[in-house]
Amino acid sequence: MSNLPTELKYAKSHEWVRNEGDGTVTVGITEHAQELLGDLVFVELPDVGDSLEAGGECAVVESVKAASDVYSPLSGEVTEVNVELADAPETINQDAFGDGWMFKLKATNISELDKLLDADAYAEVMQSEEH
Amino acid sequence: MMLLIQEQSKQGRRAVAQAPLQKAEITDIPEQFRRRRSANLPEVSEMQVVRHYTRLSQRNFSIDTQFYPLGSCTMKYNPRGANEMAMLAGFLARHPEAPESHSQGFMACLHDLQEMLKELTGMQAVSLSPAAGAQGEFAGVAMIRAYHDERGDTGRNEILVPDAAHGTNPASAVMCGYKTREIPTGADGDVDVEALKAVVGPQTAGIMLTNPSTLGVFDRGILEIARLVHDAGGLLYYDGANLNAILGKVRPGDMGFDVIHMNLHKTFSTPHGGGGPGSGPVGVSERLVPYLPVPMVTRDGDEYHWLTETECPRSIGRLSAFAGNAGVLLRAYAYARMLGREGMSRVAEYSTLNANYMFKMLQEAGFEAAFPERRATHEFIITLRKQAKERGVNTMDFAKRLLDYGFHAPTTYFPLLVPECLLIEPTETEDKGTLDAFIQAMRTIQDEVNTDGELVKGAPHTLPVKRLDDVRAARELDLAWNVSAED
Amino acid sequence: MPFIPHTDQEVREMLEAIGVDGIEDLFEEIPADLRCVELKSIPPAMSELEASQLMAGRARQDGQPACFLGGGAYDHHIPAAVWQITTRGEFYSAYTPYQAEASQGTLQLLYEFQSMMTALMGMDVSNASLYDGASALAEALLMAVRANRKSKSRRILVPRSLHPSYRKVAGNILKNQGIELVELPFDPEGGHTDIGALEPYDGEDIAALVIPQPNYFGVLEDVDALTGWGRRNKAMTVAVVNPLAMSILSPPGEWGGEGVDICCGEGQPLGAPLSSGGPYFGFLCCRQGIVRQMPGRIIGRTLDQDGNRGFTLTLQAREQHIRRSKATSNICTNQGLMVTAATIHMALLGAEGLERTAAACHANTSDLVARLSSLTGVSPRFSRPVFHERLMSLPVAADDVLRALAAHNILGGLDISGDYPELGRAILICATEKRTVGEIESFVEKLARVIELQGGVPCQLQPKES
Known part of the structure; x- marks a missing residue:
């Protein structure tokens, strides 16, 4: 819990975003989210070229007993998806903040990042869910 | 491990006495339409088949062999008589398109059943055609939609669904083109009426309710809920999954419901068959009568006639090619005749007695009730959150250990809002001795949790297979036997 | 008390344990004014006899x-x-195999069923069944719309030669989701859907x-050409x-070379009695x-803790009990018992038995068609090849003919004029392997007499001039 990467931004719905500094961002789900879901068995990703809206459903992560929608933290166009996840969804379980990334976006408005949570604020969200 | 029937096949074995002895030559179907290679189906003898499937059957738990207290599924005894009567040669041989002149006996059964279900539910009319509960739900919501649409009231785009509802409810609403909105449950297990008030309005097409709810309690606020939804112009849908609890005691029509589906494979004791067939007749209040799905049977003097799209032009139409699961309807009808008027309310009485007895005894044994202040209906919930937290033994472990003691597990992890829950429904056909044995098994497992948690976590130990790897099944999909993939 | 085992003594003990005086007290939470009175129109109980x-x-x-x-x-x-085994209590009175370890019988059987269906259809994957053929088509079309990410139109082409009830059911189930079914006409001479x-x-x-094979008239469609059209047009x-x-016709998995995307149908011919239309599967x-877009239950093979083979429900995250409003379908039950029968049926017959049965039906129908064609004014309506079913033109109104035959205890075919008024006086006939020569002769003879009586055409049992 304490080792949330501080360089990332977070959404309440448990996605993380990394600003790549070139107008694009990388998106995944948090360590906490993968723990809640358990062993992932399938990941459904958007298509490259899809245009996403901030807060819109854009992907699905499935475990044996649950399926969760993933919401795009920012608006933008999908430039790349993590094709490795098709055969190895467990990568998200193993490395949610690294190799388990899901897709990259060319952000429509990079300032939308400011509306997201920093690591401390997201830690509080996790805390409040405990109760 | 048992071989697959495919693995017992030997090429060239011809033990087929069940098909025509010769193969007629086909000369008038051109080659382009013909199959080039025979399908790779098993080549086995009749004895091999009989032995294989008899032995497979012995690897099942069933009502006929075990207590099966699966909550919200009403696993009661399926009378053999009802099966035999439905499988009379005359019924089995009747073609679905047979003319009315050769259908009067069958149609009389359906008509009688329609009438009995009307009376039992307090609705104005019944259609027997939906093939299962979920199809009944679809029919019900489609009728709600047809009603609003025909009145030009097209702004209603939302169906309200309590958070304790069966998953089929929101799924059915979506299939009819509606959005769903969840209504929370109050701490006492009843629908949170204040929350309902906040969201019901001109966009509300209807609400889907199960009462008694899946929480094993009768919603005492039902009349208030009905008033609120009706005042807003919405209709009330009754999910009949738990009708067994109130049969002959309260009628959904009297509670104010506009449409209801019944699960005949639950309340009317038709077999669950390893997952079906079910049957999901729908009943409606006056204003929805024109929209009922076809076909239905009507009576004119001594003659029975079909009602189809022609006679019912405003109907939502037919939902299966013919008349739904007719053979299931015949079983339900036979069962209903054997119960009779006096037997109907006994179903509710003794299923409720059994549930409350178990509810009490399990609490005395130290199990935590989800709603201890409430009277159980025909089912109730206990939660094992304490065991999970303190001992790391979860509900699934408990359920699997029950299998070792010869009991089918209750429903686990449903409803979703009670953590680590077991939903227990004993039904009226179980005797006290069986209930006591189950309660004793629960006590024993609780002791095991305290002394040897690993034993419980490793369960089952006595079944044909150990705990199965669900994750592997989903990640490495193997959905069909393929000869080339073997070895 | 039928089916209720309690003795008075036990009831007393149970009530005492609960702490109430009588069973009625257990219903105290139900508002009193809701309690129903006697059920007047329910008849009194009957014994099993x-x-x-x-x-x-x-x-x-x-x-x-x-x-x-x-x-x-x-x-x-x-x-x-088939039914002696199927009605064993262990199959008959079990429920959905949610507890896999206690349901290996049903689960293995369903896996065998899936394997048989994929073999018969030439497809990759089968589910464990849906309600019936018509509702399976509706589910297949919903699945197709979900799976076709390239299409935005929600338009589906449906041949008019497809079973009329299937078209109705699909329309009824799909209409609230903004999906449009567009009818394709059939060729008036051939009875097939011309490319x-x-x-x-x-x-x-x-x-x-949608591509039926055979179609409602028994006519064989040009499935390869139709499948090819679909692929070229990304449908x-x-x-x-x-x-x-x-068992004898080219399976959907091979149509047009690469096969179709989805195939569905009515399983009744595999071991389900006619039984007034259901239960079938x-x-x-x-x-x-596209397996993740598939509705209904699917069984997968896996391993247990000791590494032994076992079977379990899989891909459950698609289903309503988990996905709720986002499920692939609202379907919950399947037709498990009918699938049990079908699996045993296919195991008994094998490919050879199914082929012989299909051929026998086809031969019987051909025989019937030939004999009926010898009657004046009676002839096959369509020219194209058929499988085991044929539309026959009549010189008199079909409903009168069928009523008269029924009076002789012969159900002489289907009057299709309600669904196809453009086809005039015609009946759809089928003689399965169960129809005897005697029955076929009797049908022809009675039909000749009925036509003579109703149409005034002289009885004509001799061969027509060719």
């Missing part, structure tokens, strides 16, 4: 006429072992194309087939690539 006498009388009342009806339900022989009928849609955005191809026919198969 009385009920069975009532039911036997009614079953007898409907007689057992010689059945030449098809139209989606076929009167086949069912081996004795030319698709020309207006070349290059259009079409979500799916999902959805086959609707008779599973018995697939719908089957649904697809390509591996």
Whole structure:
């Protein structure tokens, strides 16, 4: 819990975003989210070229007993998806903040990042869910 | 491990006495339409088949062999008589398109059943055609939609669904083109009426309710809920999954419901068959009568006639090619005749007695009730959150250990809002001795949790297979036997 | 008390344990003014004997006429072992195999069923069944729309030669989701869907194309050409087939070279009695690539803790009990018992037995068609090849003919004029392997007499001039 990467931004719905500094961002789900879901068995990703809206459903992560929608933290166009996840969804379980990334976006408005949570604020969200 | 029937096949074995002895030559179907290679189906003898499937059957738990207290599924005894009567040669041989002149006996059964279900539910009319509960739900919501649409009231785009509802409810609403909105449950297990008030309005097409709810309690606020939804112009849908609890005691029509589906494979004791067939007749209040799905049977003097799209032009139409699961309807009808008027309310009485007895005894044994202040209906919930937290033994472990003691597990992890829950429904056909044995098994497992948690976590130990790897099944999909993939 | 085992003594003990005086007290939470009074119109209880006498009388009342009806339900022989095993309590009275370890019988059987269906259809994947053929088509079309990510149109092409009830059911189930079913005309001479009928849609955005085989008239469609059209136009191809026919006809997995995307149909010919239209079962198969869009239960093979083979429900995250409003379908039950029968049926018959049965039905129908064609004014309506069912033109109104035949205890085919007024006086006939030469002769003879009486055409049993 304490080792949330501080360089990332977070959404309440448990996605993380990394600003790549070139107008694009990388998106995944948090360590906490993968723990809640358990062993992932399938990941459904958007298509490259899809245009996403901030807060819109854009992907699905499935475990044996649950399926969760993933919401795009920012608006933008999908430039790349993590094709490795098709055969190895467990990568998200193993490395949610690294190799388990899901897709990259060319952000429509990079300032939308400011509306997201920093690591401390997201830690509080996790805390409040405990109760 | 048992071989697959495919693995017992030997090429060239011809033990087929069940098909025509010769193969007629086909000369008038051109080659382009013909199959080039025979399908790779098993080549086995009749004895091999009989032995294989008899032995497979012995690897099942069933009502006929075990207590099966699966909550919200009403696993009661399926009378053999009802099966035999439905499988009379005359019924089995009747073609679905047979003319009315050769259908009067069958149609009389359906008509009688329609009438009995009307009376039992307090609705104005019944259609027997939906093939299962979920199809009944679809029919019900489609009728709600047809009603609003025909009145030009097209702004209603939302169906309200309590958070304790069966998953089929929101799924059915979506299939009819509606959005769903969840209504929370109050701490006492009843629908949170204040929350309902906040969201019901001109966009509300209807609400889907199960009462008694899946929480094993009768919603005492039902009349208030009905008033609120009706005042807003919405209709009330009754999910009949738990009708067994109130049969002959309260009628959904009297509670104010506009449409209801019944699960005949639950309340009317038709077999669950390893997952079906079910049957999901729908009943409606006056204003929805024109929209009922076809076909239905009507009576004119001594003659029975079909009602189809022609006679019912405003109907939502037919939902299966013919008349739904007719053979299931015949079983339900036979069962209903054997119960009779006096037997109907006994179903509710003794299923409720059994549930409350178990509810009490399990609490005395130290199990935590989800709603201890409430009277159980025909089912109730206990939660094992304490065991999970303190001992790391979860509900699934408990359920699997029950299998070792010869009991089918209750429903686990449903409803979703009670953590680590077991939903227990004993039904009226179980005797006290069986209930006591189950309660004793629960006590024993609780002791095991305290002394040897690993034993419980490793369960089952006595079944044909150990705990199965669900994750592997989903990640490495193997959905069909393929000869080339073997070895 | 029928089916309730409690003794008075036990009831007293249980009430005492609960701490109430009587059973009625257990209903105290139900508002008093809701409690219902007597159920006047429910008749009093019957013993098993009385009920069975009532039911036997009614079953007898409907007689057992010689059945030449098809139209989606076929009167086949069912081996004795099929229902003797299927009605074993362990299959009959079990429920959905949620507790896999206690349901290996049902689960392995369903896996075997899935394997048999994929083999018969030439497809990658099969589910564990849906309600019936018509509702399976509706589910297949919803699946096609979900799976066809390239299409935005929600338009589906449906041949008019497809079973009319299937078209109705699909329309009824799909209409609230903004999906449009566009009818394709059939060729008035051949009775099939000519590829030319698709020309207006070349290059259009079409979500799916339905391809029946055989079609409602028994006529064989140009499945390869139709499948090819679907692929070229990026429409999902959805086959609707008779599973018995697939033992001798090219299976959907091979149509047009690469096969269709989805195939479905009515499983009744595989071991389900006619039984007034149900319970039957719908089957649904697809390509591996779109399995996650498939509705209904699916069984997978896996390993247990000790590494032994076992079977379990899989891909459950698609289903309503987990996905709720986002599920692939609202379906919960399947038709498990009917699938049990079908699996045993297919195991007993094997490919050879199914082929012999299909051939025998086809031969019987051909024989019937030849004999009927010898009657003046009676002839096959369509020219194209058929499988085991045929539309015959009559010189007199079909409903009169059928009523008269029924009076002789012969169900002489289906009057299709309600659904196809453009086809005039015609009946759809089928003689399965169960129809005897005697029955066929009697049908022809009675039909000749009925035509003579009703149409004033002289009885003509001699061969026509050729």
